[in-house]
Amino acid sequence: MLVPGRRVTIKDVAAYCGVSTQTVSRVMNHRPDVALATRLKVEQAIADLVYTPSALARTLGARHSDTIGVLLAGMAYVGTTQTLTGIVDESANLGLTVLIAELPEVEIDPRRAISALIERHVDGIIMSVPDVGRAVDRIKAVLRDGAEPVVFVKAGVSNGYSSVLVDNATATEEVVDHLASLGRSRIAYISGPLSWHEASDRWDGWRSGMDKHGLAHDPGRLAEGDWSAQSGADAMVALLDRVPDLDAVVAANDRMALGAMHVLRKNGLRIPDDVAIAGFDDIPEAPWSTPPLTSVRQPLAEMGREAVRTLLSHVEDPAVGVQTVPLRAELVVRESTIGSS
Amino acid sequence: MLVPGRRVTIKDVAAYCGVSTQTVSRVMNHRPDVALATRLKVEQAIADLVYTPSALARTLGARHSDTIGVLLAGMAYVGTTQTLTGIVDESANLGLTVLIAELPEVEIDPRRAISALIERHVDGIIMSVPDVGRAVDRIKAVLRDGAEPVVFVKAGVSNGYSSVLVDNATATEEVVDHLASLGRSRIAYISGPLSWHEASDRWDGWRSGMDKHGLAHDPGRLAEGDWSAQSGADAMVALLDRVPDLDAVVAANDRMALGAMHVLRKNGLRIPDDVAIAGFDDIPEAPWSTPPLTSVRQPLAEMGREAVRTLLSHVEDPAVGVQTVPLRAELVVRESTIGSS
DNA sequence: GTGAAAGCGCTAACAC
DNA sequence: GTGTTAGCGCTTTCAC
Numbered sequence: 174m175l176v177p178g179r180r181v182t183i184k185d186v187a188a189y190c191g192v193s194t195q196t197v198s199r200v201m202n203h204r205p206d207v208a209l210a211t212r213l214k215v216e217q218a219i220a221d222l223v224y225t226p227s228a229l230a231r232t233l234g235a236r237h238s239d240t241i242g243v244l245l246a247g248m249a250y251v252g253t254t255q256t257l258t259g260i261v262d263e264s265a266n267l268g269l270t271v272l273i274a275e276l277p278e279v280e281i282d283p284r285r286a287i288s289a290l291i292e293r294h295v296d297g298i299i300m301s302v303p304d305v306g307r308a309v310d311r312i313k314a315v316l317r318d319g320a321e322p323v324v325f326v327k328a329g330v331s332n333g334y335s336s337v338l339v340d341n342a343t344a345t346e347e348v349v350d351h352l353a354s355l356g357r358s359r360i361a362y363i364s365g366p367l368s369w370h371e372a373s374d375r376w377d378g379w380r381s382g383m384d385k386h387g388l389a390h391d392p393g394r395l396a397e398g399d400w401s402a403q404s405g406a407d408a409m410v411a412l413l414d415r416v417p418d419l420d421a422v423v424a425a426n427d428r429m430a431l432g433a434m435h436v437l438r439k440n441g442l443r444i445p446d447d448v449a450i451a452g453f454d455d456i457p458e459a460p461w462s463t464p465p466l467t468s469v470r471q472p473l474a475e476m477g478r479e480a481v482r483t484l485l486s487h488v489e490d491p492a493v494g495v496q497t498v499p500l501r502a503e504l505v506v507r508e509s510t511i512g513s514s
Numbered sequence: 515m516l517v518p519g520r521r522v523t524i525k526d527v528a529a530y531c532g533v534s535t536q537t538v539s540r541v542m543n544h545r546p547d548v549a550l551a552t553r554l555k556v557e558q559a560i561a562d563l564v565y566t567p568s569a570l571a572r573t574l575g576a577r578h579s580d581t582i583g584v585l586l587a588g589m590a591y592v593g594t595t596q597t598l599t600g601i602v603d604e605s606a607n608l609g610l611t612v613l614i615a616e617l618p619e620v621e622i623d624p625r626r627a628i629s630a631l632i633e634r635h636v637d638g639i640i641m642s643v644p645d646v647g648r649a650v651d652r653i654k655a656v657l658r659d660g661a662e663p664v665v666f667v668k669a670g671v672s673n674g675y676s677s678v679l680v681d682n683a684t685a686t687e688e689v690v691d692h693l694a695s696l697g698r699s700r701i702a703y704i705s706g707p708l709s710w711h712e713a714s715d716r717w718d719g720w721r722s723g724m725d726k727h728g729l730a731h732d733p734g735r736l737a738e739g740d741w742s743a744q745s746g747a748d749a750m751v752a753l754l755d756r757v758p759d760l761d762a763v764v765a766a767n768d769r770m771a772l773g774a775m776h777v778l779r780k781n782g783l784r785i786p787d788d789v790a791i792a793g794f795d796d797i798p799e800a801p802w803s804t805p806p807l808t809s810v811r812q813p814l815a816e817m818g819r820e821a822v823r824t825l826l827s828h829v830e831d832p833a834v835g836v837q838t839v840p841l842r843a844e845l846v847v848r849e850s851t852i853g854s855s
Numbered sequence: 856g857t858g859a860a861a862g863c864g865c866t867a868a869c870a871c
Numbered sequence: 872g873t874g875t876t877a878g879c880g881c882t883t884t885c886a887c
């Protein structure tokens with residue numbers, strides 16, 4: 174009974190069962206003021222005609238879309254996907270649809286991507302973009318003042334918008350605490366690109382941790398990578414050259430830690446006997462490296478869920494103030510720092 | 515000059531510069547039949563008012579959205595993200611927007627997710643869902659007959675829809691060829707869940723490869739995992755018990771291979787001297803395991819791009835026939851099979 | 856409880 | 872070249 178090629182509309186349903194389109198609309202929106210007999214009749218018609226309502230038309234008429242936009246950058250980076258999963262899950266729970274706009278590269282002008290979301294009448298936007306260089310500033314510049322509520326995830330604290338994030342500095346400090354408690358004192362650091370806010374926060378954490386324990390953290394003990402395993406290996410080579418007597422390494426992410434472990438092993442250094450090493454992210458492979466890697470686990474999916482809830486609070490009450498939601502990261506200790514037995 | 519809270523519409527722009535909405539529409543769509551002076555005037559007005567056209571309204575009027583939908587399942591699995599990146603990139607190149615619907619779990623009823631896409635008037639849909647159990651059949655059952663063009667990625671060959679995929683069986687056969695050429699003969703296999711089409715294809719490849727070289731592939735040499743590293747470790751334990759003299763292992767993905775390597779090492783077996791091992795996927799960590807892991811690299815991003823192009827060919831010419839686009843996977847040989855020097 | 860009318864923001868088809 | 876008239880499919884507002 175389908176009319177191929179033509180969309181089944183609310184009018185078709187109305188005509189099919191002899192009511193007005195308004196009544197069909199009421200049934201679809203579960204409004205109470207419809208007689209039971211009518212409701213049944215309409216529901217049958219909807220089923221018979223395989224009617225799929227148009228979200229576009231609904232949004233246009235209703236002035237809200239029940240849809241939130243997500244600006245994503247660097248989907249290839251660890252974690253982005255998990256955050257997105259949290260966003261999608263929680264949105265489904267709350268009856269929201271998620272629209273995704275991807276920035277192929279972090280440093281690209283976000284104007285078009287954000288427009289794509291606004292053009293589709295999203296009720297609000299979650300910015301899941303690493304705070305690199307002026308990326309977040311550029312986003313803020315594009316946002317029409319206050320037209321749509323916005324929440325940042327993993328970035329952009331105290332920029333005038335709400336944000337959900339973990340305290341990278343404190344988490345890294347805890348890694349240093351852990352190593353210091355094990356008696357390590359000559360601790361080197363492999364950083365991510367310092368243009369990344371996350372990287373510089375973690376670096377801060379390493380330094381304040383070292384300070385706390387009265388340990389040296391001169392620039393000679395720092396090497397900057399680009400998050401890749403290869404860059405971690407390169408950084409390790411440089412550090413071994415500059416600090417031959419180091420007894421521990423903290424890496425700003427797990428991939429760089431894996432690269433560094435490779436180099437340590439090549440140089441005949443035993444992990445953790447000679448050099449202890451810890452990463453950040455707790456990627457799925459971390460427990461399966463040789464030896465299993467101590468790391469910091471961020472509640473990535475939970476951050477996504479929290480971002481949705483925070484955004485919704487803004488959508489429902491535009492007068493609500495800026496909120497900063499800090500979540501705790503967790504140190505996961507494995508053999509790369511404590512050894513096996 | 516912004517009117518806060520109210521959307522700037524085409525009417526505002528038209529009134530602002532004293533032309534009809536139609537003329538504004540023409541300018542926005544880069545139609546040639548507009549006088550240069552008028553065009554300039556309108557463009558200035560658009561800039562002045564910070565006008566963002568409504569994609570919703572445009573779609574409703576134009577009867578096409580220039581938007582394609584992607585049904586995604588198992589974003590946590592390796593590769594899904596890369597395929598999505600390819601889809602997003604190529605879509606941007608072709609001036610298309612991508613709408614994503616996520617299935618939280620593979621086995622969930624896809625009806626709602628597909629509806630969400632159709633409700634938003636997508637011009638076509640890419641199904642990026644692993645072929646598990648009856649998942650693909652269920653999708654086909656939901657599709658309104660031929661209303662929207664559909665392309666499957668990494669699944670669903672010869673189901674009446676176009677599809678883009680790699681030949682998993684042949685790729686796995688090449689892994690066996692490689693090991694056989696190295697003189698390995700007692701080759702065990704760690705499979706993914708056999709309810710997954712991809713897993714059973716790879717298993718087929720292992721068996722036909724073993725057959726080709728006259729090697730035994732009895733069920734005792736097969737262990738089934740769930741793609742996780744832990745399950746690979748468990749499988750390896752079982753295999754060592756059943757086939758104590760094995761000299762090589764093929765795993766259906768890299769994570770299970772990592773788990774298996776862990777167990778081999780725990781048992782004092784040297785890789786690859788005693789046991790060679792190969793995985794599948796070539797995850798970023800594969801070159802950095804101990805030893806670096808031989809694996810099979812799929813052109814995941816390219817599959818995404820190809821899927822977009824194939825879908826577009828259907829959108830542009832509804833009469834075009836079903837297409838099957840096979841892409842080649844590539845064996846990446848590393849030390850886990852050939853040793854270091 | 857139900858229906859009629861107007862409008863959401865845009866484009867297609869036709870005038871001029 | 873440009874404007875006018877109808878919609879696209881739905882929701883709102885206000886009748887009855």
